[in-house]
Amino acid sequence: MTKKLIIKKFYKLFISILLVSTFFWWYWFLQTTKANSIDINNLIKGVDAVDTIKNTDRDNFGNMITFFCEAIKNQKIDSDTSFRPEESIFLYNICKYKDKIDFFKIEWFGDDEKKSYIKFKEDVDWNPANQLTKWLPDFYKETEDFIQELFDKIIGSYVSIYQANIYWYMNDPKESDFTQHFSKQYFSYWSNNFIDICATDKHYGYPKTCKKLKEYFYAARNLITSNAENILNDENIYKAYKKENEKNEKDRKYNTITEWLYWWNIDNFINLVYNELMYYGLFVEYYSYLLQNKSEFKNRNVKNFSDKITNNQNRISEMYDNIDSSRKAIQTSIKILKEIQYTFPIHIWFLMYSEDIYKFVWNMNKTLTPIYTLQDILRNVQKPD
Numbered sequence: 001m002t003k004k005l006i007i008k009k010f011y012k013l014f015i016s017i018l019l020v021s022t023f024f025w026w027y028w029f030l031q032t033t034k035a036n037s038i039d040i041n042n043l044i045k046g047v048d049a050v051d052t053i054k055n056t057d058r059d060n061f062g063n064m065i066t067f068f069c070e071a072i073k074n075q076k077i078d079s080d081t082s083f084r085p086e087e088s089i090f091l092y093n094i095c096k097y098k099d100k101i102d103f104f105k106i107e108w109f110g111d112d113e114k115k116s117y118i119k120f121k122e123d124v125d126w127n128p129a130n131q132l133t134k135w136l137p138d139f140y141k142e143t144e145d146f147i148q149e150l151f152d153k154i155i156g157s158y159v160s161i162y163q164a165n166i167y168w169y170m171n172d173p174k175e176s177d178f179t180q181h182f183s184k185q186y187f188s189y190w191s192n193n194f195i196d197i198c199a200t201d202k203h204y205g206y207p208k209t210c211k212k213l214k215e216y217f218y219a220a221r222n223l224i225t226s227n228a229e230n231i232l233n234d235e236n237i238y239k240a241y242k243k244e245n246e247k248n249e250k251d252r253k254y255n256t257i258t259e260w261l262y263w264w265n266i267d268n269f270i271n272l273v274y275n276e277l278m279y280y281g282l283f284v285e286y287y288s289y290l291l292q293n294k295s296e297f298k299n300r301n302v303k304n305f306s307d308k309i310t311n312n313q314n315r316i317s318e319m320y321d322n323i324d325s326s327r328k329a330i331q332t333s334i335k336i337l338k339e340i341q342y343t344f345p346i347h348i349w350f351l352m353y354s355e356d357i358y359k360f361v362w363n364m365n366k367t368l369t370p371i372y373t374l375q376d377i378l379r380n381v382q383k384p385d
Contacts, residue, residue, distance in 0.1 A: 043071050043286060050294050057298055061140050062098055068286055069095035072279070087256045089117070089154050090276045093132065094147075094283060097139055108240075108257070117240075117257060119233045132231045143287065144315055148322040151280045155273060155326070157232040159333050160223050161261055162269050166341050169220035170238055170262065178217055179210065186345040197352065208358075209351040216344075237261060266338050273330055284323055288316045 047067075050060040072085045072095070085091050092109045113120045113128050120128040132153060137145040164170075168182045179198040187195040197213060199205035224234055241258035256275060260268035291297060291312035298315075299308040 043067060047290055047293055050290060050297065057300065058140055060294075060297060061143075064287070064290055065094065065097050068283065069098070072282075084256050084275060085279065088276055088279050089132075089257075090147075090151055090283075091279045093136075093150055094139075094279075108255070115236060117233055117237050119231055144318045144322070147280065147283065147319070148326075151276065151326060153229065153231050154276055155330060155333075157230045158261065158269070158273060158276075159337070160227055160230045161232060161234050161237070163337060163340065164220035164224050164234075165262060165264060166337070166344055167216045167220035169217055169224065179213060182213065182348075186348070195352075197348070206352050206355050208355050209348060212351055213348060264341075266334070266341055269337070270334055273334070277327065277330065280326070281323055284319045288319060291316055 047064070050063060055063070069091075072091060087108075089109060108115070108117045110116055111130065116130070119131040121131045121134070123129040123134060132150070136149055136153075139146045168178050168185075180196060183197050184194045187197070189195070196204065197206045198210035224230055237258055240255065241262045244255070244258065256272055260272040295305065295308040295312060297312070299311055302308050302311060
């Protein structure tokens with residue numbers, strides 16, 4: 001047995017152990033989050049189905065996607081779990097590559113511009129095109145870049161919409177509704193009574209604070225409407241949210257994207273983001289094993305075995321570096337959003353307090369002027385002769 005063959009067999013044994021360890025970790029992770037495990041046997045079959053001799057690389061890639069999506073599709077989830085594969089934009093765009101998974105053919109991410117949660121934009125032929133997938137890298141040829149850009153666009157859009165919600169921007173509501181809703185949320189002192197920041201009555205309103213509050217609102221609106229990186233159609237998402245909340249409790253069909261973007265609960269938003277991160281990480285783990293176990297994959301023109309190993313290892317390292325950067329970026333974003341959400345009402349309250357002090361001082365000046373004048377007169381009063 002040659003040295004090269006020994007190294008190759010040892011490498012395959014090592015990778016097999018790594019695969020089992022990885023999937024057991026994912027099994028433990030899913031169980032601790034109240035989600036049943038994914039069918040590991042189906043995932044392993046997907047790797048075994050990769051035939052680097054008979055099939056083309058594109059065929060092998062397609063087989064891998066099919067087995068991966070079937071395993072996810074068959075995942076059974078408890079009703080109270082945070083992880084919902086059918087509501088993951090990342091999974092939808094991965095699995096529609098083969099277009100065989102009926103489980104993921106839902107109107108939220110589909111091609112109906114009036115219902116889709118994804119923005120549509122005119123292409124070169126002036127036809128409406130899904131903005132998310134139209135300008136992404138090629139999934140098969142540039143897999144590492146595709147999944148990273150896909151994930152970044154999804155998370156960036158989630159963050160933009162949630163941040164806009166903090167400033168009370170929701171589908172461009174009427175300005176009066178926006179200010180009153182904000183006042184009712186944070187400045188109610190008993191039922192149906194609240195401090196109306198933008199009241200027209202100058203004795204009760206806070207014109208300076210109202211002006212500043214509207215500036216935040218306009219900035220939030222621009223964050224959504226003028227942000228080319230935002231690929232989500234917040235208008236359709238908010239309409240779906242309102243429509244479901246108008247139904248009776250028993251008739252509602254809860255959707256993690258609509259509910260967790262508009263509930264103003266940072267914990268729900270975190271669940272939404274990590275729902276995408278979990279399936280992103282699972283795909284990276286699975287695809288990495290394919291690259292490790294099938295050295296010929298995407299290396300048909302490379303003759304040296306060690307070069308094939310190096311090429312695939314570089315691809316794997318790139319994906320792991322990307323997912324690590326994404327995880328850190330998410331943690332930073334969540335921290336900033338928490339700070340904004342908790343401090344913004346206090347900031348507005350402080351502006352109102354400052355405006356009250358200004359009003360008090362201004363009114364005191366009106367009173368003090370005649371008092372000082374009277375004081376000067378009384379000081380110079382002389383006794384009559």
